[in-house]
Amino acid sequence: MRKSTSSGLSKSLILKGLQCPRALWLTRNPPEFDFPPQPERDAKFRAGTEVGQLAQQLFPGGIEVPYEGLTVPAQLARTRELIDQGAPVIYEASFSFSAIFVKVDILVRDGDSWQIHEVKMGTSVKDVNLDYVAVQHYVLTGCGLSISRSFLVHIDNSYLRQGEIDVQQLFHSEEISAKVAARQQGMPEIVNHLRETLRENNEPRNSIGPWCNDPYECDFIPWCWRHIPEQSIFDLSGRGIDKFALYRRGILHYDEIPLDELNTKQRQQVEALLNHEDSVNLSGLEDFLAELWYPLCHLDFETFSAPIPPFDDTRPYQQIPFQFSIHRQSVAGGCAEHFEFLAAPHVDPRRELAEQLLAAIPADACVLTYNQAFEKRVLTDLAELFPDLAAELTRRIENIRDLMVPFRRRDVYRWQMNGSYSIKKVLPALVPDLSYAGMTVADGNAAMAAYHEMCSLEVGEVLEKLRTDLLAYCRMDTLAMVRILEELQRLAAEEKAAGEG
Ligand code: SF4
Incomplete structure (x- = not known):
């Protein structure tokens, strides 16, 4: 496998890198590995696109800069053209600064400044959303735009449909300007760190950890977890035990687990499996x-x-x-x-x-x-x-x-x-x-x-x-x-x- 020489960043790469540097590197340099198909992931992606398009109705009359059919330079040029022409609302506006390419779901003119409206199909604002809008803010500011306010637009699950979809009720818009501003100071450092990760010649050896499923289930779990046996500490049921702490101590198999660190049910689970014991409480x-x-x-x-x-x-x-x-x-x-x-x-x-x-x-x-x-x-x-x-x-x-x-x-x-x-x-x-x-x-x-x-x-x-x-x-x-x-x-x-x- 030849290592990619590009150190450019995009939305998906940034999100991967914020979750785990190894995921960022692997996305750019995918291993030769038979990954299982993920039909549910594809369905989620389609649903996200549908939600994004519907949210555009919150600011009708905008002009879209499509991803399909336009090269990145063409998307950047079209966005600049729309800004110069005085467009009040731009969907999927595209910007690049310091080799970071971002698209903004809805960009709304606000006097001499602009508002960022990022659309998510979740039902609340998560830290990862704030991080991503902070990157958008960094890039747009770097491109010379003044950002007045930033919003996260997400689904309001209390909405009850009656007739046509009412987008004003389906979506909840939460202002996140202060939280995005608070993240700006550390942004150059974060971006440099992401870029350094991409420049590494070899796959980073970050350990597996809770971040493999938080905030998203990582695409590379089948690859990074391939050394975990079918029955391992990660199968222990119930709470009260830090499985990753055990893992870091080199404990992986059931016969290595110190039983006195387990609760009663976990101990039963381990002992029953090791001894092939069944039980019935009549x-x-x-x-x-x-x-x-x-x-x-x-x-x-x-x-x-x-x-x-x-x-x-x-x-x-x-x-x-x-x-x-x-x-x-x-x-x-x-x-x-x-x-x-x-x-x-x-x-x-x-x-x-x-x-x-x-x-x-x-x-x-x-x-x-x-x-x-x-x-x-x-x-x-x-x-x-x-x-x-x-x-x-x-x-x-x-x-x-x-x-x-x-x-x-x-x-x-x-x-x-x-x-x-x-x-x-x-x-x-x-x-x-x-x-x-x-x-x-x-x-x-x-x-x-x-x-x-x-x-x-x-x-x-x-x-x-x-x-x-x-x-x-x-x-x-x-x-x-x-x-x-x-x-x-x-x-x-x-x-x-x-x-x-
Ligand atoms: S599976 Fe875990 S360790 Fe591997 S890239 Fe994903 S988050 Fe990182």
Whole structure:
């Protein structure tokens, strides 16, 4: 691999460098490594672009300096031209100073000065946003512009959509001028440091640390963390231990961990894995099973969320259900009848979903979920939205029980669970013949991405394939619950017989 000789900086490079110098260097000099695809990252990027374009309506009548189709010098020249022509508002205005290239989402003329309005699709101002606007301020000032005020424009998640999107309510604009000014003094030093990093011949050897996921999940985790084994200190569950402090002390594998530094659950996790030990607390398990009754419906939802509310009566980032799977059993161990719903793209799915759900779950049925807070939240939102269905939906909410409980309490623990009580860890430990392996859609994020992709298609084979994959995934979630419950019932009977024998 030839090292890049350019020491120019751009927005993405600056953000990378502020998070970790090694990430900056690696972005410019990517290693020859098979990085896994990141469809969710691409979807997030598209959503960010959509949010940025919508925010332009806060200052209508501006002129855009596009990135696509124009070289960097052409973008700089076009920006200068618009400034000289007296344009009051410029979108994506482009500047370069000291070999740092920045684009400003919305630049607004303010007398002889200018206002910076930087748009983010988050719901609050973060330090990294302030750092980036501070760089913009530094560059624009270096180009001879006077900056009067700086703003961070972000999503206001209290906004409730009714009809057309109201951009004044969807966005919240927060003035950050003082915080940006306070960062100006250290700016030349920061920029020099970033540039020095780029000039280094070899990859910086910064250690991995909490910054690998803060403020963003770093793209280079698969590369920098490749020496971390499958089971390591980073799998320890719960709080109260500084994993990176252990790492810095050279402790990585379970058999190196000083057990007296762990809490009770962490110690159980480590000892169980090292000794391949399983455990069952029969009375806790029996208490849980005694709370269930039949008919019993295993229920799972898939939801999506978006910064721009897609339908009336939705808020930014609200979890909107688009799919459910239900396996209904009349008696313990009985045949499980399957019901499913998957919304057509582009329509508000909630009314039809709620009606079909009520038809599939009898009012007196026990409703079993995995992590009940999520399903309760979704059903509560539906009850608030449809007053005529509220009483029926509330009855289902009251009947919810949580299959995660015996695992969270560790009434049933298998060493393969390695401290986790996620269904993705519990299923292979309890029911090894059933697996998500090989499924095209194999987790909730992938399901959300598949639904978003479905919504970008009209008809055709790809859409049908996505539908099939989504139905298979959600069905698998509730089938997994059926099999896990059966295994719990079998375990309880076995333990009880052993105790009596
Ligand atoms: S994975 Fe961590 S150490 Fe590696 S570049 Fe990213 S932030 Fe830096």
